[in-house]
Each structure stands twice: as C-alpha cells, then as structure tokens.
Amino acid sequence: MIKEVDIAVIGGGPAGLAAALAAREAGVEDILILERETHLGGILNQCIHNGFGLHRFNEELTGPEYAYRFAEKVKDAGIPYLTEAMVLSITGDKMIYAIHPQEGLMHIRAGAIILAMGCRERPRGAILIPGERPSGVYTAGMAQKLTNMQGYMPGREIVILGSGDIGLIMARRLTWEGADVKMVCEIMPYSSGLARNVHQCLHDYDIPLRLSHTVTAIHGRERLEAVTVSEVDKNLKPIPGTEEVVPCDCLLLSVGLIPENELSHEIGIEMDPVTGGALVDEGRQTSVPGVFACGNVLHVHDLVDYVSEEAEIAARSAAAYSKGKKEGKKAVPVSPGKGVRYVLPQRVAGTEPTELYFRSRDVYRGGRVEVLAADTVIKSRKVIKLAPGEMERIRLSENDLKAIHEAGGAEVRWVAEEETK
Amino acid sequence: MYDVIIIGAGVIGAATARELSRFRLRTAVLEAKADVAMGSSGANSAIVHAGYDATPGTAMARTNVAGNRLYDTWREELNIPFTRNGSLVLAFSEEDMDTLEELHRQGVQNGVEGQRILSGEEARGMEPALSEDIIGALYEPMGGITSPYQVTVALMENAAHNGVDVYLEHPVTEIKKEENAFIIQTPLGDFHTKLIVNCAGVQADSIARMAGDDSFSIIPRRGEYCLYDKREGEDVAHTLFQPPGKMGKGILVTPTVDGNLLTGPTARDIEDKDDTATTDIGIGEVLIKSAMSVPGLNRRGVIRTFAGLRAQASTGDFILGESKAVPGLIHGAGICSPGLSAAPAIGRELAAEVCRLLPCADKPDFDPVREAIPNFRESDWETREKLIREDPRYGRIVCRCESVTEAEIAAALHRPLPARTLDAIKRRTRAGMGRCQGGFCTPRIMEIIERELHIPILEQTKKGGLSKIVTGRIKGGQFHD
16 A cells, blocks of 8 residues: 655654654644654663753753654644655655565555655774774764663773764763773874863863874684774874884774665756755755755754754655755856865755755864855855864855855855965 | 584675575584674675686686576576676776776676677767766676675575574584594684584685685775665666786775765775774775776765675685694685675585585575565565554554665564564664664664564663663663653
8 A cells, every 4th residue: 555645754863753743743744753662762762971952952961852842842733654664665656665573565656755764873894993803893873872761881992993073072981881982993183073072071070182083903712802093184193113012902983974765866866976965956955856865864053953864855845845846057167165064955946045064174263264156256254263073153144145046056165364365 | 513614604604504404404603793794794895706817727716607607597596686787897007997998808708698798889878977987888787786695685584594503693613523523612612513614704814714614815805885865876886896916806986786886995904813903094995996987976976884804815815625634624715806706606616515524414494595574674665554554563664765664673683583673673674774874763763673582772782792872871861660
C-alpha cells in the first residue's frame, strides 16, 4: 500500500523536529516524520552538557532539554511521527521506501521531502593513522553514547585527537568521571571547535591542547597501550624527531563530521564537495525540485540554534512548494572568495531578505568581510576575528539581492586590514 | 581420543575440517584466537587467482588451478560470495610485455583456461579507469574474488554442523608424541589424537617443532592494504595486477565482493609473527603504486587500512603431506599466496592424506550444504518485506552504513559456530564494516550480545584476549536495570 503525505521529514533530530513544526505553522496538515532511532531528538539525546539554546531561548539548556522542547511541541501539534523507521531509498519522483519492525516495508509518496538525516563522524581509516588495530580507539561521539546513554567508561587514560567540539566536550566529561585525559592533539595551528568549549572543557581542567600535533602511530595488539604523538610542520607533515610515545588505553577521534547523504546521492541531488551536503538556494531547496535539506546533513553546524533556524527556512519553502508554488525562479550562484571555505546557500533565486552562512578558511584577525556583486562591494562588515570553527552570517536586503541578480551572482570574501586601505 | 586434530582455524584448517567431516572420524579443530580467520585468512587480497603465476610443477601451481575450479562448487554448497570478475595483469613497458608472455606460457603449462593478451586500448575498453600508460594486459577470465573470512566461517560452520568439534581460544603450548598418538597441551586442557594436521599459518613451523619436525621455517611477509568506500568500488570491475616481482604480485586494485575497492599489498619480510601494524611508508606505497594502475583513485575514499601476514615457507612452495620426521603429523604449511585460491584443493589433499593413514568410512548423513544468514541488504524488496513479517527484528537496522539488521546480528550469535566478539560479528554480518566503521552500531551490538549470549558488556571484547571494549561501569544509564 502506498501512503501519501504532503511533506515527509527524514530524521527526527533537531532539524527534522523544527522543520515539521514550521511546516505545520505554515499551514501544512499532512506531515510525517520518519526517525530511525527509538526516540525523537537525534544526537541531542546523548549531548547532556549545557550550552544549547543560548541564541534561540536565551537560556542554557542541555541537549535533551533542547530536543524535548521541540519534541513536545510536535506531539502537542499532533504531527505524526514514526520512530524505528529507517528510510532505505528515495527516488527522484519522491517515493520513499522505509522499513519498520511492525509496519514492515513502507511506500510513502511525498509532495515534498525535507532531508534532515544529520551527520556522522570521520573514522580512523579516513585519516590513515598507521599502527595496530586494538580496541580502545573510538570516535568521540561513540564514546559519548557509551558514557552518557549506557553508563560505561571507554577508557581510563585518554588521548583525544582533533579538537572538534565533541572531542572537547568528551575531554571534560571523562575527566569528571575520573579518567586521566592526557592531551588533546590538533593537527591545525588552531582549534576546530568553539572558543567557549576550548575554555570551558580544556583550560578549566588543565588539559593540554597540543596545536600542530597529531597521532602518528597506534600501539597495542589487543587493547590500546600507547600512541605516538608528533609535531607537524606547516604542510601538516610530521616532523621527524618530535615523536613522543604517550601511554594510554583509549584514543578518541574528533576529526570531523561528514553529512550523511547516502539518500541524497541516490536521488541524484547535486552536491557541494566542500560542505559534503547538497547545493541549495536560500529556501534550502536542492537541485531536485521539492526536495529540501537542512541541519547537519546540509552542512555541519556548530550551534543547534542555527540548525533549528535553517530547518524553519527549509520548512517554509517546502510548505510553499507543497501548496503548489513550484515555478522556478532563475537562481544565480553565490561563491566563496578569498579566505572563505564555503558559503551557504550556494545560489539565490529570489529577492526576499535572507542570510548567508559562511566559514573562513583559516583564522583571521581584523580586516573586513565583503559581499561582491560583479565588481561592486554591496556589503561590508568589520571583522574582529574569524575562525573555521565558528559559522558566520551576513544579512542581505532586498536591494542587495536585486544587485546580485543583476550581476548574475555574488562572492563572499575576507579582506585583510592592510588591503582595506 | 580424537582421530584427527587440526591446529589452526584459518581457511586451510577450515577447508580440511570440512573435508574430514565427510567421514566417520572424530575430528577437532584447535584455534588460539577467539574466532576463525583471525590470521592470514582474515587479511589478504581476497582473490581467487587463475593460476598463471605459480611455477609449473609446484604444489602451488597444482592446487591453485584445481582450487580455482572448485570455488564454483563451494559457492553452491556453502553459499559464499564468489564472482569470476576476471583479472588483468598490466604492462607499463615492453619489458613488462615480455613478462606477460612468460606468464601466459606458464598459465598454459599450468592448465589455465581462456587467457588472452590484450592491447592497451582493449584493456582500457574493458576497464575505462585504467591509466593511459598501460600498453597491454594479460586477461585472465578465470580470476575471481571472494570473501576470505566469510569462506572460512562458512567452511567451519559446515564442519561443525557435520560433527567437528571447534575449540576457539585454545592455543597449543606443547605437543607430546606417544606411540601412535599425540597429546596436545593447551592452557584449557590436554587433547589426545591419532593424527595432527598442522594448518597453523605463520606459526606452522612452531607447531612442527613442538611435534619434533624442524625441517622448515615460516617467514612472515607483511602486506598493507587500503580499503575504499563503496562509492569508489563502482569504478573498477576487474582485478588489476601490476607485473609480478621477486616479492610477489605487486600492488593490485580490485573490487571486493561487497562492493568496496581494495588496494595493496606491500611486501615486507618481518621477524615478529604477530606484527600486523600498518606503517606510514607502507600505506604511502600502496597509495602511490595503485594510482599507477588507476590514476583516478581518490584517497579521501579510504575507510580503513590494514595489514596481513603471508606465511612464506623456507622451502619456497606449499608444504603438504605427512612429515618425514614425525609420522602422523600432516602439514598444510607455508600457505602464502595463492593459498586462498588453492584452499579447496589443499583441503582435499590433506583429507586424502588422513585417509591414507586412517580408515575413512563415508558418513551417510554428511550434509554439504551450509545455509547463509538471510542477508537483508542484498535481498529484493519483496524478500525484505517477507523477512520483516516473519521476524520483526529484520525491520530494525543496526548498522546503517551496511544495512545490517538486528535479526542478522542475533543470528550470528546463534550459529553452529557462534560469534562471540565484535569482530566476529563484523566478519559474519558486515556490521561495522561500512563508512562509519562501527561508530553508530557498536553500542547497539554490545547490547544485543549482552541480551542474546548473556555476556556482560564489561566482559565483551573486540577480538578476544585483552581487547575489552569498555573499561568500567559508571552510574546507571538508560539500559540499567
């Protein structure tokens, strides 16, 4: 039997929940959230630290608290959701194949689809650390689940590779549980996590952050016994002679997150190789009409508040689409210029005021961020500091967007202090 | 008293055990590690070679060609993955072309069928990802790919199903020869047997020595590999060899039966028989040399690196048959490449050797068929629906990357040879073998092991021994009773 819905939301984490609520507020009745886990809330359920919701609610919530606010609203609004429902396949004409222990194989035809599958962690193989393959080498997120959800310690003497936010949070979390967190190694000369996490999770507990250092070997045949840590040069190559063997029984990897886009690939959505997510317009519509994406499946966010915000943007356009507003406007590209790693959306179609999200390529102090349309600077903002770990935003007015459309595209760039004179 | 004890549960030990389970014999297998296929059989190129590479007249040549043909029977009876995807030996220079001619001649002598020398264009026509530098190739249609650990698991499950006793985590510490019998000592007790079949891989020389035969030694030759995401696996259809050298068959690029792409191995003789560490230099070599065959390989697609040991015998050939020094001790030793390809024939030869020394009566109820765990990932939608209806646990995906369901994991824990470690589950179901490498599914699998086998999470290991997954309990979590 084929079930029909106006909007299907794939994923019941923060992005999916906010999207479903916003779609309902925009007047869509027939919505279905498909969640693969047994509970709504996604990865927030294991993020028991606080700091969520500062921007949105102006208070510090834990991950489960933040998720609970949205999940309760979804329940109150009577939006249908199905947990333990795993989407295995989506076709270009928006037919969803999902399985569920009780419902069996489900065929769902959706008027519009909102992709909100989140992201996964980069494993050891992806960064090619040589050495042995003992137990005790885990991604930071898996260790977080073991610790916070199941109540087990992943190790006692811990080295963390990568200063992504989950790694920083786990450094503090495991310290609280009595582990000896020996160091956090970061191959880059700066942390890839939020500045507040570096302070609150490492500095406050005297955990050394070894910048420009990486793990160059893993030792231990059965359980991890030690890792070799080396300093790297400016090309990120280990410097011979700097090796230090650090005894430990656990290595946690916090070396990057990858949007989980298996389904998006299958639909044939055009992808951005830099973000690892779909190419979208300002309404978060992908290259496949009627398929929208938001949250970490689109690009990895540092704050959940922005995930919710982005989900609402996607939901409003999905709602408009499902109500028949399908005429495509000509989209023009917005591209990253000097010093900018990516800009999202990667194209703009309309002229309603919108925001550009972007991340810098490196750590920059001073200078300006500029938006260029043709050769004209249409927007310029002073910068105190930019860091790849913190997502930045620029607001564009109707006039800015008109100028961008006229110019046939825009570029976002960073200009150093001395160049601005 | 056993009639035969096989030492070692790699593919050779398992093939021999399965062959012997056809007869009315009391047969057992002793394995030092926590699962089958934990040595060379678990970490190799997974290739079923056509048989052109071995020197004519050797045991290698004989068993390789015969073994290759028997894989069709194995696939049918044991429900193992096996595909004759065909292989290409690539030539980059005129000198290499001479090598191809030589290999071709050798293949003819060994009885290999269907081989053909191709031009560079013909080779690229068959395999568009090939480098422009390739001027010719030797095409071997009999070449195939399989899953060495799935083969080993299937063989051993079938052997156990037909009455063979399998003792895991039973390392042999000493062997005493008595009149017409041996006493094999392990930390968990002694075993008495009339015959021993030595299939101990890189340790086969130590086992031989324990029994009083020091006629050969085994030199471990380490090979390092890179395994790529399935997205890269779509780009290559054939197994692509570089021209062989003194140390082996060079760096290959091959699809795997699971749809990944595998590159490697390096070849380095080492001292330590447990040293399967990967190295910076080794992986670098694999990345550079594999790009010579297929320039478009994207190193960001690597999801895992690993290393395995080839058990090279000092004699230069497989050592098969009864020891001259110790009657009753039968060797299946020095099984390096092409051991996986040769395994079906080696198993038969070693069983025949047992039957030369002991009366072997056929077992009328021998069942050659081993059913595989129904595989959700590879089933069509109709079958999937039926599986979920029959067992709702098929509707619960545990490993997202490889679409492995709870039902399959539970099944792996209750097979004739039950999985008891995370790696054992991985080898049987592929849970944890995908692009996230177990990040999401490991905690779930641990709960399933605890529920199904009553092994507390605190006691569970990755691969036996000291490889515990967690180090302690903290305050009660969601799953605390």
